[in-house]
Amino acid sequence: MTDLRALVRPTGVHGALYNDPAVFDAEMQHIFGQGWVYVGHTSEIPERGDYVRRTLGTEPVIVVRAADGVNVLANRCTHRGNLLCQAERGRRRAFACPYHGWVFDAGGALVDVPFPAGAEADRAGLHLRRATVEIYRGFIFASFAARPCRLAEHLGHARQALDRASDLSPSGEVQIGRTWIKHLFQANWKMLSENEADGYHVNFVHDSFARSVKVQGKYSDVLQGDEAGFTAVTRALGNGHTELDYGPTYRRPLAWLAVGPDRYPDYTAAMEGAYGVVRATEIMRAGPPHTFIFPNLFLAETCLVMIQPLAVGQTVNWHTPLLLRDAPVELNRRILRQGEVALGPSAFLTADDAVIAERQWRALLGSPGWLDLTRGAQREQQREDGVVVSHYTDETPNRGFWRHYLDVMEQPPVAVRSAGAPSCSP
Template sequence: MMADYAALVQPDRVHSAVFTSEDIYKDELEKIFYRYWVYVAHESEIPRPGDYCTKWIGEKQLIVSRAADGSIGIFFNRCRHRGAAVCMDEYGNANFFRCPYHGWTYNSAGDLVGVPYPSRYGEGFDKSTLGLARVPRVDTSAGFIFASMAPDGPPLAEHLGKAAGFLADFVKASPLGTVSLSAGTSKSAFWGNWKFVGMDGYHTNFTHKTVLDLRQRKAGASYNRGAGNSDKSANESWDLGNGHCRLDLTGRDKVAIGAASNTSIAAGIPDNADGHEYMRLMSEAYGDGAHEVIRRSRDVHIHVWPNLQLIGSQVRVIRPLAAGHTEVMSYPAMLDGVPDSINTERIRSFEWFSGVASFGTPDDTEVFERNQIGLRADYIPWLVLARGLTVAPQEDGSTVGNVTDEVPQRAQMKAWLRSMTSPEVS
């Protein structure tokens, strides 16, 4: 039975079932993940012709492949004969994918190019109609590859809207304007709902007590603990439209050689030969605006609805596995065209806050799992999302609240409700 979604998502509250119901999870796959634009991979994961990687949208495995002509195709990982997955490697380079079952062979553009013992098929057997099924719409923004399983609908640029500018900002910490997800993947899963992985400026001073303790120990008595994450802070929470949302923590960040990033989830610029060389390269690329370009890049803190987050140097990808089970793939984004040690620092900052064994993410995960436990105790089933509810949208449609407001949570629930109730992709 179809749930009454409008009754479950109200302006100031959301019903627990949105996070705990397996029926709703299955409907989310159909209505959101198998229709709307979803982040799939990054161009740097398949730089050369023949490169491929396997990824997932929901429960459907995909092959993201760079064809001989350089174009990107995304195929369902399913042999057109009797359905076996044709590729099991996470990454590779190949001219052909050969199915292990009966040897049907596809090229990197997905065409069926070989069928063993073809004489036993009749006249009407047409290989050209039996290529790997293609995800109908594929597009990129700043090197991020998105796919939509709906043949028609708004283009990616329209879906991203104001979020696109932040994707562009993120990659500009490189003087070449490109990043590579080449430093490995931090893989994890937790027993909680995928929608908990959001943008939340209210939890920092509580969930991340360990991080604050460590920062305080390092900075000493002068440290203004938690100042950036209170109702008095100048930091902001943003609804960018279409479910995209962000935190603006830039009030505290100043870019200078030798100074740590105040947001502490991005690397600073070291006061050494590599740090000075990096600034020289950035000034060459961006002129007088180089400091501002770096600040904007490392302060990107955005959720691109439904499944991509860019935070500091981190690219985080969220995949629902069940109502109460979520996979998170997290990548430190390496800057192209910079001295190695600059990227090493980015990996260190990633390890410090974002990796599975960091000081930050494990505390988030602990809370997400407690959330799932709590939401099942649903005698009173409502979650309250009323912080900053009175903030009015600006002229350009963005809503901007205090950093602790639940502007991002409401933005996502609004997009969720629209997707779940709309007969068309809109």
């Protein structure tokens, strides 16, 4: 394995990190194979037996609602390794392998083997690999480490972004529908992760958007030539989590939806009923987070994004609207419509991000060398709580991302859960 310390410096990283297949394999082991990974939201699997198919890195898993909570199971029959469940979502009491008919329950236990007289293996040893699961405000995270740290420790300051997204609902929960849009980037997954909190590219990659939309909303703050005029900021939150905060650009409630504060009186009333007038007004003014949670979750304001690495040069960007539970359908429709502007293969924004990432990946492949990440290193400010804050266009988030990356990648491989070892709660 490559010596990563030689490839990650405080002021820059080497291009090999994006295109060396050996680095990718190590990331699948260290970052996605043993760290906390976002896999879904409880609103996607409301009833017992409901499941969705997801991945931890490249490993397919089933996220299923069992009688006693949410389980994340390796989607791989312990018999001959067949994919246990092909459907993307559904409701089942048990998972029967289509190859030889072995049946596993929603906890991963092998409960039936056809023609049992000839079955000689010990069933207990053929339990599906099962991850440790923790849920915060409906957001489900999983880790295959035998003894992962607590989720709260991993989330750290990013937990507030999950609060910020959820608090916009009068009942305190986001609502995730069943349709996802999956956008294929022929680029490395870290190019997407880093781009989520890159404020510097906005004026250039999205110049065509700036020049074609009539109502720019918050973008008038950041699509401009006056460096001193930006009020939005960027932050490295620790543990690789990063964000852009557009809150400072919103002067009144619902400015983030580009509507007046009185547009949805039923929503305002419900929010004031739930949180009190002062707090509700502030929640509705500050708006949703624009926060990346290491390694694969992006709270993209009105959308939820999952970053799925397929291979060293292939990544799928999943998105769906971040709807607000118990909010009026008109408001959720507005959220949906805003998300369609920003995200997806045909969107006004990410279509261009994808092409830029693909060019970057190709250029690095043919012309390896160092990438410069010094911007703002002298003017960024570290707060007492450890969060580093800087100008919207600074590379503070990149430096935060790579500091954590190196920490995680340099950890020795830890014990991971294997088949036949039913997990316990953390």
